[in-house]
Amino acid sequence: MIHSLRWKGAAFTLPFQLGFVFLYLVPIGYAVYQSLFRTQQSGLGLGGASEKFSGLDNYQQGLADSAFVSSVLRVVLFACVQIPVMLFVSLVLALFLDALSSRAASRFRILLLVPYMIPGVVAALVWINLYSPDVGPLTPLGKLLGADWNFFSPSMVWPSIGNLLTWHGIGYNMVIIYSALQAVPRELFEAARLDGASEVRIARSIKVPYVRGALVLTGLLSVIQMLQIFNEPALFRNVTPQTVNDSFTPIMIIYNQAFNAGNYHYAASLSVLLALILGFASFLFYRLTSREAD
Numbered sequence: 001m002i003h004s005l006r007w008k009g010a011a012f013t014l015p016f017q018l019g020f021v022f023l024y025l026v027p028i029g030y031a032v033y034q035s036l037f038r039t040q041q042s043g044l045g046l047g048g049a050s051e052k053f054s055g056l057d058n059y060q061q062g063l064a065d066s067a068f069v070s071s072v073l074r075v076v077l078f079a080c081v082q083i084p085v086m087l088f089v090s091l092v093l094a095l096f097l098d099a100l101s102s103r104a105a106s107r108f109r110i111l112l113l114v115p116y117m118i119p120g121v122v123a124a125l126v127w128i129n130l131y132s133p134d135v136g137p138l139t140p141l142g143k144l145l146g147a148d149w150n151f152f153s154p155s156m157v158w159p160s161i162g163n164l165l166t167w168h169g170i171g172y173n174m175v176i177i178y179s180a181l182q183a184v185p186r187e188l189f190e191a192a193r194l195d196g197a198s199e200v201r202i203a204r205s206i207k208v209p210y211v212r213g214a215l216v217l218t219g220l221l222s223v224i225q226m227l228q229i230f231n232e233p234a235l236f237r238n239v240t241p242q243t244v245n246d247s248f249t250p251i252m253i254i255y256n257q258a259f260n261a262g263n264y265h266y267a268a269s270l271s272v273l274l275a276l277i278l279g280f281a282s283f284l285f286y287r288l289t290s291r292e293a294d
Helices: 002-011 014-034 057-064 066-099 102-117 120-131 138-144 157-182 186-194 199-210 212-226 231-239 250-260 264-293
Strands: 037-041 049-053
Touching: 014 264, 037 264, 057 066, 057 264, 066 102, 066 157, 066 199, 066 212, 066 250, 066 264, 102 157, 120 138, 120 157, 120 231, 157 199, 157 212, 157 231, 186 199, 199 212, 212 264, 231 250, 250 264
Parallel strands: none
Antiparallel strands: 037 049
8 A cells, every 4th residue: 555655646746757857858968969979061061061979079179168168257256246245135135024024024025026026038128228328217317426337338247237137036035035034933032132132133143044044045046047147148238249249158158159150069068068067066055055054
């Protein structure tokens, strides 16, 4: 009977298992297979093209590609600034909600979740129009304040994208952190107040340590998302192509190699390299944050 129940329980996971195999494992395996070949033109290039097994040549070319390496370093440096800022703002908002009553917290929670409910492409288009010196209100506001800023300049394009990503992502991260705060025993707060601890001290010494696991989770998800950033820079490129080129991020290079240059094998090898970098960055982030938690 127990054996039969186990099989019945496992049957409920069958749709997920099939989706995981055909939507994740099979495409990954196909990408690895494609990365081991290279398209070769016959003769003077007038004949048909043929696929030739090249082994790890595409990976060696990717590791030696200065544009790809620079784009990875550019995104990593951006993530080292943007992710802590976004998580700090999300933590502050979660602490603010936790200090309110349940009714007030539910209202503010819905309000703060509105940016996350907006599709990423739509949010990027909205902020690009806000940044626009022609139709946006921010440039005239800056002139009134004595600031001559250009949100599409080389020195401002990353802060502009970072502000967009922070605005769009704080609601999701805030909900995860706020849910972790709700699991903290309320008796600890009462005991701390009886000992004379202020609300700031309670938040720093009790609440923040209890939600460290949620911070690690949101940070890990942010790292994975950040290294795959594509929509925002691609839309910014339509407005300021002289600042955001086609090798601005790793995904943009992979997209151009696959769909513009038609070099699918090289694009597949870059995809596998980016996946390995993503896995290493996630593992390193988890190990460092877990060691701090210990």
